[in-house]
Amino acid sequence: MILHILTKAPGSSAALQMQQAVAGQDSVVLIEEAVTAALDPTWKAWQQCQSRIYLLSEDLLARGLATIAVDNQLPTLEMGGFISLTEKYEKSVTWY
Amino acid sequence: MMQYGLLVMGAPYSSPAPHSALRFAHAVLDRGHQVAGVFFYHDGVHNASSLMAPPQDELNLHDAWIELHQQHAIPLDVCIAAALRRGLMSESEAQRHGKQAFNIASPFELTGLGQLLELQQRSARFITFA
Known part of the structure; x- marks a missing residue:
């Protein structure tokens, strides 16, 4: 079980590499530029990871994307929720 | 509580x-955990520059790291090889290399990759920000 932390936009090579690496019990946190995934509900990772992918709300707010995430019913978490995931997952990988 | x-x-x-x-560091501390250390590597070494002078209405990251250290005694280690090749050095390194100025001072410490490995071994969780 691994926590994947993606920092780059959905079309980036980092995102593609992450999608190839994500396994069944893994979770994904989208931070920094990766939260622009809120603009693309068709991004394959939304289907691939289903209930185990989250957008960092602070980074959504900083980019003016918080409303879009709510409208598209995308799962978000606060920084405290991010910490909770790191508590749950012993290993993490940052994709950048 | 985890490190x-x-x-x-x-x-x-x-x-x-x-x-x-x-x-993230502040959130970790707010949750009752500890931060065993922060290691600055690659372009991250620029966080240690004491000559950083952003506009007053912007966060001064150098000062913010120092504040974190002062409040929680968190070691701030800087990769010496990455720093030197980017023109960041302590007073002693500046003397050793014949430079007129220096821009890294305590609590930032120039260290090697051994410190990075040691930090990884001490930490229950190790998170990369790049």
Whole structure:
């Protein structure tokens, strides 16, 4: 079980590499530029990871994307929720 | 309570990584955990520059790291090889290399990759911000 932390936009090579690496019990946190995934509900990772992918709300707010995430019913978490995931997952990988 | 180690590889103001790492560190502490140390590597070494002078209405990341250290005694280690090749050095390194000025001072410490490995071993969780 691994926590994947993606920092780059959905079309980036980092995102593609992450999608190839994500396994069944893994979770994904989208931070920094990766939260622009809120603009693309068709991004394959939304289907691939289903209930185990989250957008960092602070980074959504900083980019003016918080409303879009709510409208598209995308799962978000606060920084405290991010910490909770790191508590749950012993290993993490940052994709950048 | 767990020990967290943080690796920062992004430069301040050109990468969001340092700001993310700083917010993460505060959130870790707010949850009752400890931060065993922060290691600055690659362009992340620029966080240690004492000559950083952003506009007054912007966060001064250098000062913010120092404040974190002062409040929680968190070691701030800087990769010496990455720092020297980017023109960041302590007073002793400046003397050794015949330079007129220096821009890294305590609590930032120039260290080697051995410190990074040691931090990883001490940390129950090790998170990279790049």
